[in-house]
Amino acid sequence: MIQVTRPYLPSRERLMHYIDGIYERHWLTNDGPLVQELTRRLEAYLGVDNLLLVGNGTLALQIAYRALGISGDDARGDAVTTPFSFAATASSLKWEGVQPVFADIDPATWCLDTDAVAAAITPATRAIVPVHVFGNACDVEGIDGLARRHGLRVVYDGAHAFGVTFRGESLLKWGDAATLSFHATKLFHTIEGGAIVFRRRDDLERARLMINFGIAGPEQIDELGINAKMNEFQAAMGLAQLDEIDINLAGRAAAWERYDQALSDCFITQSRHPACSNNYAYFPISLASESDLLGILALLQEHGVVARRYFYPSLSRVAALAPTRGLPSAADLSRAESLARRILCLPLYCGVPAEQVIEPLLAGWRYHVGAA
Known part of the structure; x- marks a missing residue:
């Protein structure tokens, strides 16, 4: 069986080197030395400042909202986001008492359409939460301009954007x-985990208190907080992963390029921003119709290939996230809802046998799409 993803596991010897240090120190959590080391190394590798490690990617979003004043006791309102994303993008807002307002996507990039975002902004809007879908850059310049004109905060869900650059940065x-997910299925993982990259140091320091119950010292609590810390065993996995990141990326890149060569003339693929690098995190394809998708999905399953309808359903169809007042109708989300019904993510990981996926996929395309 070829699964849609397979977590990368570094060499056991490399991982045990870090774990042996944990056993020697008996320091398991609370900003341990491995968490500190991973923070420094990730800032250097990613080329960022003000990075904060947390327990998972959903907590990263929630802490970012709190630290920036988007959610919390004094915050009420909406945030404009995309319905074409993983559930946590919108559910984290709802959980924090912020109503997600869905705007439609660009038909080529599959990221939020800036004009649709502009149309969704109301006096109740507090923030924009775009997603760099499959590691493809949003219209960051257009969104930045919108946010400045309307005085809004912007939190990017960058769960797929590990290592991606835009105009060389x-x-x-x-x-x-911007938030990251380090879940086991991601390109870079700490089994579970995540991170937030803040623009301003003050926001980082506030968030640092928040993830440790608001504790500023042994007898001092300065902030309403929660437990969102990363532990030392998670950091050990992250450090071992980072040691072998080039091996992992090379394997993924080879599979991605083979898919692209074999399939790009047959299927609709994502149009990547020309100034955006590729981290080879996903290879999504879009079919002409949902019936075509279901036929090809069934054929792949017959050949032991597990592809995934990612993201399906559209979050605009999830009752628990339903908007309640003055928000765009379903017709305004037609591009996102159509894509959600027609998209498949192919198996992609270091070592994936790409040819065993390509062969039945092309056979299915010829049969279901009617090609010669």
């Missing part, structure tokens, strides 16, 4: 904050 530098 880290894509994570855009916005008031």
